Amino acid sequence: MAGKREPEVDDRFRRFGTVGFTGITRVNDFITHLEEGRVAGTRCAACGKVFFPPRADCMACLSSRMIWFPVEGQGRLVSWSRLAFGPAGFQEEVPYTIALLDYGEFKVFGRIDRSLPEEELAVGLAMTVRAERLAGDRLSYVFVKA
Amino acid sequence: MRRVAVVGVGQSEFVRAYPGSIRELAFEGFREAMQDGGLTPADIDASIVCSAPEYDRQRSPAGVIAEYLGLNPQPTFHVETLCSSSTSGVRLAWSLIAAGLHDVVAVIGFQKMSEISSAESQERMGRGADIQWESPFGTMMPAYYAMYARAHMAAYGTTLEDLALIRVKSSVYGKLNEKAVYRKEVTLPQLSDPQDRMAGPVASPLRVGDCCANADGSSCIVLAAEDKARAFRKKPVWVLGAGAASAPVNLAGRDLFTGLSAAREAARQAYRMAGVGPGEIDVAEVHDCFTIAELMAYEDLGFAAPGEGRELIRSRATYREGKIPVNVDGGLLSKGHPIGATGGSQVRTIVLQLRGEAGPMQVKDPRIGLVHNIGGVGLYGNVLIFGTD
Numbered sequence: 001m002a003g004k005r006e007p008e009v010d011d012r013f014r015r016f017g018t019v020g021f022t023g024i025t026r027v028n029d030f031i032t033h034l035e036e037g038r039v040a041g042t043r044c045a046a047c048g049k050v051f052f053p054p055r056a057d058c059m060a061c062l063s064s065r066m067i068w069f070p071v072e073g074q075g076r077l078v079s080w081s082r083l084a085f086g087p088a089g090f091q092e093e094v095p096y097t098i099a100l101l102d103y104g105e106f107k108v109f110g111r112i113d114r115s116l117p118e119e120e121l122a123v124g125l126a127m128t129v130r131a132e133r134l135a136g137d138r139l140s141y142v143f144v145k146a
Numbered sequence: 147m148r149r150v151a152v153v154g155v156g157q158s159e160f161v162r163a164y165p166g167s168i169r170e171l172a173f174e175g176f177r178e179a180m181q182d183g184g185l186t187p188a189d190i191d192a193s194i195v196c197s198a199p200e201y202d203r204q205r206s207p208a209g210v211i212a213e214y215l216g217l218n219p220q221p222t223f224h225v226e227t228l229c230s231s232s233t234s235g236v237r238l239a240w241s242l243i244a245a246g247l248h249d250v251v252a253v254i255g256f257q258k259m260s261e262i263s264s265a266e267s268q269e270r271m272g273r274g275a276d277i278q279w280e281s282p283f284g285t286m287m288p289a290y291y292a293m294y295a296r297a298h299m300a301a302y303g304t305t306l307e308d309l310a311l312i313r314v315k316s317s318v319y320g321k322l323n324e325k326a327v328y329r330k331e332v333t334l335p336q337l338s339d340p341q342d343r344m345a346g347p348v349a350s351p352l353r354v355g356d357c358c359a360n361a362d363g364s365s366c367i368v369l370a371a372e373d374k375a376r377a378f379r380k381k382p383v384w385v386l387g388a389g390a391a392s393a394p395v396n397l398a399g400r401d402l403f404t405g406l407s408a409a410r411e412a413a414r415q416a417y418r419m420a421g422v423g424p425g426e427i428d429v430a431e432v433h434d435c436f437t438i439a440e441l442m443a444y445e446d447l448g449f450a451a452p453g454e455g456r457e458l459i460r461s462r463a464t465y466r467e468g469k470i471p472v473n474v475d476g477g478l479l480s481k482g483h484p485i486g487a488t489g490g491s492q493v494r495t496i497v498l499q500l501r502g503e504a505g506p507m508q509v510k511d512p513r514i515g516l517v518h519n520i521g522g523v524g525l526y527g528n529v530l531i532f533g534t535d
Contacts, residue, residue: 017282021273052398053279079300079403081292083284084347087272088265090284098283100293100397107398111283118350123300140282 015138019089026056029068034139037131041106042066052106074146075101075108077125082118099143101127113142120145147244151375151382152532154183154368155494160327160482163260164362168204169214172256175364175487176215179252183368184379187216190368191248194239195224196231196255197486200270203261211254226486229435230521231255232365233489233528237388239369249371255491256364257484274522276396288357288436289349290397290523295438296351297403302453306351309437310337311459313344313355313479316434319466320480322506325491327361327482356437361482365490367497383497386422386514387531389415393524404453408527409446409520416516416529417448424448427470427531428512429499431492433520434477443518444472447529471509474499489519493530500534 012031014023030053033040041052046063052071057064080099090096097112099121108129112121126146134140156178158164164171172195180186193215195208204210212222227234232255239251262270275285298304317332336342337355344355375382391411394400400407417423424447432447434440444455449470458464464472475481475495478488496515498504517530 013278018284019272019282021277021281025278053396079293079297081289081296081352082347082350083286083289084349085286086284087286088268089272093284096284098285098289098293100403107400109280109283109396109398123297 017138017140018093018134027054030054031139033068033070034131034141038070039108039129039131039141040068040070043069050105052103052108071103071108071129073103074126074128075103077121077123077127078102078107079123080112080121101129101143111140111142113144116145148246149372150240150243150369150385151372152367152385152493152497153250153370153375153378153380153382154179154185155366155497156180156182157325157365157487157491157494158363159325160361160363160484160491162327162361164258168202168207168256168258168261169210171258171362172211172254172364173214175256175366175490176252176254179366179368182380185368189250190217190220190252191250192220192242193217193222193252193254194235195222196226196235196253196490197224197257198226198228198231199224200273201257201259201261201485211256215254217252227526227528228521229433229483229485230489230519230526230528231486232367233493233517233519233530234390234526236367236369236489236493236530237390237528240385240388243369243371249374251369253367253369253490254364255366255487255489257486258362259360259484260362279396279398286349287523288352291436291438292349292352293397294403294442295436298438298442299351301404304441304456307334307338308441308456308459309356310334312434312437312440313337315459315465316473316477316479319474319507320476323476323481326476326480328359328476328480352436352438358435358478358483361484363482363484363487363491365487365494367490367493381501381534383500383532383534385530386533387416387418387420387529389413389419389529391415391527393527395522395525405442405446406520406524406527408524409443409518409529412527412529413447413518416531420531420533422514422531426514427516428514429474429496429509430470430472430516430518431475431495432472432477432518433488434473434479435483435520437479439520440473440477447516447518466507466509474507474509489517489528492517492519496532500532
């Protein structure tokens with residue numbers, strides 16, 4: 001068939017989280033890693049600096065050569081908050097708990113698995129991150145007790 | 147460089163829903179500043195308009211506002227750093243005047259938060275953070291400050307009652323401030339009574355009473371070069387220090403969770419520029435969008451050592467009669483927080499205090515005052531120091 005082919009738009013990132021706010025990024029491979037069960041960050045191939053969330057460009061050495069690495073091992077719970085209200089698109093999930101884990105070389109912001117009661121949380125708690133499939137073919141990750 | 151003074155201050159009443167347009171709202175603060183300083187629009191050489199544009203329907207609001215205020219053909223432009231927009235405007239006005247480009251500059255802050263529907267507001271709330279890496283989890287402003295509160299409690303033993311004491315203090319002065327949106331008293335038992343609305347959960351551990359009220363409002367600060375300032379009718383209040391800093395948006399990029407690094411850096415710069423230390427501040431306005439934010443400000447500004455902020459509120463040292471009065475106009479918690487207008491309102495309070503014109507909220511003979519104004523969750527930090535002759 002003749003005619004011009006539409007340029008293909010890589011908007012994989014549109015699938016990230018309960019509500020996606022942006023679809024196009026040069027770290028779209030993050031979504032493919034999530035689909036394969038890995039939460040991944042990037043490491044600068046030139047200077048070795050480690051990034052989570054993943055970046056396409058290194059501000060330390062200005063290189064754009066990045067190598068993906070899986071987030072493994074345990075992080076420590078820095079803090080959390082359980083929301084009684086949510087913004088548009090999240091109201092049906094309330095209450096849910098957002099949190100930050102410290103892995104030493106980097107930190108990961110996300111949500112705590114809803115099966116874990118708030119009473120069991122404490123600053124410093126050892127946790128791990130797990131890729132998660134959401135309704136509607138969406139992808140995310142959650143923190144669970146190590 | 148030329149010295150720069152504040153020569154006129156004004157603000158609108160802060161209200162739930164202003165029954166007029168944004169230009170009319172901006173006029174309210176502007177008129178009060180003109181009358182306060184004995185000024186006319188012809189005295190103004192340039193205007194800086196400050197707001198958080200996600201609440202505006204008008205694109206590029208500086209244009210319509212400058213026209214309505216009679217500020218054509220002088221240059222005008224818009225400045226935005228979220229909740230600290232109008233102190234960013236004041237700092238910029240200082241530099242324009244100190245450099246000799248303009249002699250008199252008006253900084254006009256406004257926000258009509260009721261301009262958009264509550265559904266639109268719910269949608270905007272979801273985009274208040276890093277939309278790529280945080281917003282997809284359903285984040286909201288109170289939850290971020292709640293995470294700081296939790297970390298502060300875990301590190302130092304700060305309690306919910308300490309936070310409640312800050313809300314109680316703000317209500318004492320909100321009652322006295324005729325411009326405040328929330329003028330009722332809040333008591334300690336209210337914040338621990340599960341049946342009371344004030345104790346209702348928002349984002350653990352923060353409750354309704356820990357959070358400031360949205361409001362519509364405007365403010366206006368007029369600054370002038372030294373020779374001009376002495377010719378205007380009010381006693382000049384000098385800008386002694388102006389510090390500003392930023393921090394990563396995403397919490398994953400931060401290292402400090404018991405204070406705001408941008409506030410600490412801005413304070414360091416402002417103290418150095420002014421040649422004063424925290425012990426010399428006689429009265430302060432701090433950005434208490436949440437109770438924990440005021441507690442952290444005590445420490446970030448050096449009024450207390452890290453972890454010891456609670457002692458200031460427990461001992462009532464930050465009340466009007468205390469060692470370092472803080473937010474004796476009701477603060478954001480009681481006065482309300484119309485984003486783009488807030489910093490200008492804080493500056494107005496300090497200027498009135500330093501002139502001895504703060505009425506029932508007046509602190510005894512203050513000479514040096516400080517404003518701490520934060521944008522986002524410690525994303526932007528501005529600290530300004532003012533003094534009299």
